[in-house]
Amino acid sequence: MTELHGTVHPSFQPVADAVAAQLRAGTETGLSLAVDLDGEPVVDLWGGHRDAARTQPWHRDSITNVWSITKCVTALAALLLVDAGELDVSAPVARYWPEFAGNGKRDVEVRHLLSHTSGLSGLEAPARLEDLYDVRGAADRLAGQAPWWPPGTASGYHVLTYGPLVGELVHRITGRSLRRFVAEHLAGALRADFQIGLRADDLGRVADVIVPTGDLDVSALDPASVPYKTFTGPPFTAAAANTAPWRAAELGAANGHGNAMSVARLLAPIARAGTGPDGRVLRPGTVGVIFDQQSAGHDLVNGLYLRWGIGFALPDPRTLPWIPAGRIAFWGGWGGSMAVVDLDRRVTISYVMNHMDADILGSPRAAGYVTAIYQCLDRLSAGAPAGSPSR
Template identity: 30%
Template sequence: MSETVNGWVDPAFRAVREVFAADFADGRDLGASVAVFVNGRAVVDLWGGVADERTGRVWERDTPAVTFSCTKAVTATAALRVAAESGSDWDEPVTSWWPEFGVADKDSITLADLLTHRAGLPAFDRPVSAAEAADPAAMAARLAAQRPVWEPGSEHGYHGLTFGWLVGEFVRRRTGSTVGDYTRRHLGADLWIGPPPDIAERTARLASPPPDQQAWTDPGPIAPETVAAMARAFRDPDSLVLRATTNPVASYNKSEVLTGGWPATGLVTTARALARFYRDLVDGTLLPPTVLAEATRERVRGRDAVLLLESAFALGYMLPCENLILPAPARSTAFGHPGAGGSIGLGDRENRVALAFTPNLRRDWLAGDRRAHDLVAATYAAL
């Protein structure tokens, strides 16, 4: 284990290293990094394993990784920062800054609705290519012309890909910059939503475990009937969850997708940089404390119309729920966002914790993946 894991931990947090190393020893990780800040101070900075199993390229200190929906918290923060700086109210209609959006019964939708997945636009109504997805203005225009699949504000459902182009349009129209450009200037220079080709080339290559390790075998606290309904939905190409998460159809191992700057799922970064982002959120550097306090207040909780299980959201940040299962000490105070396959970014204003985990072996926690959960648990046990 010692040969696989590199980096440093504060002695008080050695259990985090033990959990991280055990996941490599047991085959739960291929390559990964984890970083933790407490009270603004780095206490964990670890990495190890293989960045590309085809070539054997090792995971180095600055190997970036795709973080999937961890991106949403970064995009949301960009929008919240722009709103605070411009004096915009997230409860004002979207049409106040995007007039073309107010068609097809969408005139009442607010920025808060976009941030809390209540807009009723979780999927595109026709196929979109990866090349088209690189044009944020065109993607936003497509969504502006669509009719919601449910009455806006009446329920919430995960906008897996569309979230980024909807919320990102607020940033683009208010600043003239894409979310990716704005993020690197104001939120973190190593947070790439649309990395340049050289960074895309160094990004860890994603891999999947064998089929027998992908079955949903450990639903934990989720009712079996909910797991069964989710399994059926993921087998149905017409289901809302597949339409919301697989269009555009693309491989995140391809440079075209990585450099395309998808603002809901395209963040490429290190665990260190993502944890630093949450550190800067928690300490008031990125958002005024009063804004962050309001932005992390629970807005919606309940059955997700897309995911079919319980989800809970503040303004763009996910809160502990069936889709973000956290150990008990973190459940009442943590916020952040998980990403497909096991990545996570997490902040906690009360306990002054910031944590990120970025793996390249894509697992699903419903299939027994507890990597991020156990790293969070070890961190809180050491506080």
Template identity: 40%
Template sequence: MTQLVPRIEGECAERFSAVRDTFERNFHEHDELGAAVTVIVGGETVVDLWGGWADGARTRPWERDTVVNVWSTTKGATALCAHLLIDRGLLDPDAPVAEYWPEFSAAGKAGVRVRELLAHRAGLAGLREPHTVEQLYDWELTTARLAAMEPWWEPGTRSGYHAMTYGFLVGEVVRRITGLLPGAFLRREVTEPLAIDFTMGLPEKEAHRAAELVPAATPLTAEEAAALLAGLPPVALAAMTNPAIGTEVANSAAWRAAEIPAANGHGTARAVAALYGIFAGRGRYGGHRVLSAGTVERVREGQGRGRDLVLGPAFAHETEAGLGLWLSGENRSYGPNPRAFGHEGAGGSCGLADPDAGVSLGYVMNRMGSRVADDPRRMALIDAVYGAL
């Protein structure tokens, strides 16, 4: 018999009861299917909740260890890999990318700096030539095409969200320095030593724990989708639709077997809160020093505010990236502190870090939201957290 009332399980400190209330309300008011939220304050987990269903048919309850594809929330983990190397003096954010990746200097890119990769300002938001999903799974092919391509705009002058290319660009720099793809480097340096349940891609042996991604309850009609695409500039189309990836692709074994460091991280809310908690803890997590405090401070150095060339149509406001993550800014995307930062994923997932308040949050779900940014479910959770501080 299908369960009609979602199960909400886990723990929540009394002071943060409004977060639990909001989490439960999301199921009734925002078509939540299955989800989890974890909040860490001052190194202590104060909220760790999960509930609902792990599949669209509502036959599998969302369990404590259910993992899900978090889409672009993955970018925070990829940025962390780069900052580990910066912290160790192995990567200079002001050095040319070609210093680490010589082939990248082609087509006028010799002067593009590492910080411009991290801040979506490298002009490589999407490939110019058609690129299939199967080709996206080919690391060597994808990075070679990026190295050879001409930028869409003069690097360093504008921001244009590198939706899929970010992970290959930053990830290839990580690989050139360490000899490891970012997923393996993250596992060796962070997730395995700290027991954080997060992977780039998903090992086949863990597939039974994966939640099924489900389209929005009220998806765009074909006419609405066509109208939206018709209004996008070529660079935005390249970034968001070359190739086009939806829930059917992301639920496939091939997607999970690949490494897409911009978009196929799999984890629990607990894991997302832990990874972003390294930033929130000024480099410390679980009694371990992962990054120096100075490196964490550098993460939130604004790289230039403005209307993003790719995200501009989706935002009514200007945005600003730090080094690898987005600043909360005046629009409060990551809470009331404009210097808090984080990353959201398609459909609504989110990782948040606020070193000033010592707060990190991880929110994951399997029902895709219909909004491109600032999903109301996670915005309501963030508001509840800050209301309790």
């Protein structure tokens, strides 16, 4: 029988039961799930296996590629610079990156990059995945492109370009790569086991992603369309995440490696109005910037109905009905991983797994866990008795 490890507050036992049921059913291979409630880790679970053959146990320190949850961390890096007064989300990108003004982008603002509304959702053809591994070169190419739609008018998910776009701003302002900035000012400062670009000595604890049935198929799309150009600029498959070049690269959109607890440690200060375990991480006013809605509508790339704030999606029942209304910021990774930051309840939810579903955003497993967590939170707010962590 597949074992589930960790601790869970008695009030959240239904969450552990939901995870255990998925492991028993075999729909979950390996995972970690964390819930931080106002600084208290009320759920810290991990279990299953790191490999499809189910021969390598998932340990407490196992990590995996978290796909687009990486974008949350990249956005948080930019918000640190906003908080320090070094980056203005309403300023032209060209203020910090003069070359970016070319080809009709003089008026594109920082907020457009952070909210997927810049018109730069892919590299112009021809493009290879290897082109993104050269992060400075990719940034140069994007600086020379014309937008694929009028910036600020709609979102078009920046599937892989989010990293070189936002990362170049971090580099221009600080002189540090995004990889180094995150390591020093986020992962290191918040004691989070998370990295953009995998260190070679951590390879032995990485869980390969288990790719979904089928892959991205753009054959039916109009080659002149935004989604076609995005998913072929460059083309990529889920299996790329298991290759050495992908793991070693600085892909601020998609190759963050971590687990649920590390993601929760990075994002929980947002839920607590900017307060981290050792003091202030962001000012409340900077946290509020996240909720400045930039667009609402069907995304030009992935087709989902999305409300974008600054760096995070905002809840709407047309997006994911199992995320409630309120002052909530969220996003997830391809295949089902999920990060939810709830300021109303001062709670952070993080789910990281290796067995990908076919979903672009969320999955039935993610929905089940998040629903169970909110049911437990509702019971707590109604005055249900609490106890000590168990397991």
